[in-house]
Amino acid sequence: MSLKVGVLMGGESNERQVSIATGKAVSAACKRLGFLVEKLLFRHDYKKFINQLKDQDIIFNALHGGIGENGEIQAWLDKNNIQYTGSGSLVSALCMDKARSKTLARIMGFKTADWQLIENSKQKVKLDLPVVVKPNEQGSTFGLTIVKDKAMLKIAMEKAFEYGSTVIAERYIEGREITVPVLGNKVYPIIEIKPLHNLYDYECKYTPGLTKYFCPAELEPKMTSFIKEDTALLFNEFGCDVYSRIDYIIDNDGFYNFLELNTLPGMTKTSLFPKSVATEGLSFTMLIKKIIELSL
Numbered sequence: 001m002s003l004k005v006g007v008l009m010g011g012e013s014n015e016r017q018v019s020i021a022t023g024k025a026v027s028a029a030c031k032r033l034g035f036l037v038e039k040l041l042f043r044h045d046y047k048k049f050i051n052q053l054k055d056q057d058i059i060f061n062a063l064h065g066g067i068g069e070n071g072e073i074q075a076w077l078d079k080n081n082i083q084y085t086g087s088g089s090l091v092s093a094l095c096m097d098k099a100r101s102k103t104l105a106r107i108m109g110f111k112t113a114d115w116q117l118i119e120n121s122k123q124k125v126k127l128d129l130p131v132v133v134k135p136n137e138q139g140s141t142f143g144l145t146i147v148k149d150k151a152m153l154k155i156a157m158e159k160a161f162e163y164g165s166t167v168i169a170e171r172y173i174e175g176r177e178i179t180v181p182v183l184g185n186k187v188y189p190i191i192e193i194k195p196l197h198n199l200y201d202y203e204c205k206y207t208p209g210l211t212k213y214f215c216p217a218e219l220e221p222k223m224t225s226f227i228k229e230d231t232a233l234l235f236n237e238f239g240c241d242v243y244s245r246i247d248y249i250i251d252n253d254g255f256y257n258f259l260e261l262n263t264l265p266g267m268t269k270t271s272l273f274p275k276s277v278a279t280e281g282l283s284f285t286m287l288i289k290k291i292i293e294l295s296l
Contacts, residue, residue: 006056010041013066021268023062029288059084070096085295087263091239095261105258112258118167130172135164176250180231187228188276192217242294
């Protein structure tokens, strides 16, 4: 009997279109695998799908940002005994909160840029410029600005607060941006990201040709080994399950700094996770199969 997979996508976050792209790609892969697929596309009320959700063997969570990534959907699915892919509610909430994630990473001894949590627009930024100002709980670089002079600070704060109730100001680190995928108990090749813009922004992330990717990243073997070991450590200590992707920046002194941990990496044509696993012979279809198997 074929496995019944419900693909939950859409939502009302700013990443809705990315979620739909992920959902379509995942659905197509599931069909190639011979699974019975039901696309569950919603904007506001996911609870109306309760009967369809309960009818599936597993729900593939293809949501990005908002309730799909901050633990709300996961908690509701747990409450209704519905099985789903990826990490649980508490881990999702922790990883979505950049300030909390950085606090835990620093407690674990990882380098991460100094930061300040801003809870209202009147709060003063105490860090020296340049700083990165961004929503504390948001993805895809929505509301993010690199601030190099004080005149820009107010505008950057207003922009960030449009996307969330709290904002994080983080000391800007110039360097090489890398990301490292984890699937099950395996850490896959490191990707270096070189956008054509000054910033790996939404346009560079989702427009083919606007970013160059190097996988495996050209790093000293010893550094590659350290980063992979530390990525596995972060994945396990944060309590992640099945798959995640961890972002770092390598500063000009050669140290890698923790940026954030993504519990729901994108699965679109331009997404980083599939690029990495493909270098070790894992096709997109087999990646989706593995995520589902590990989640079951």
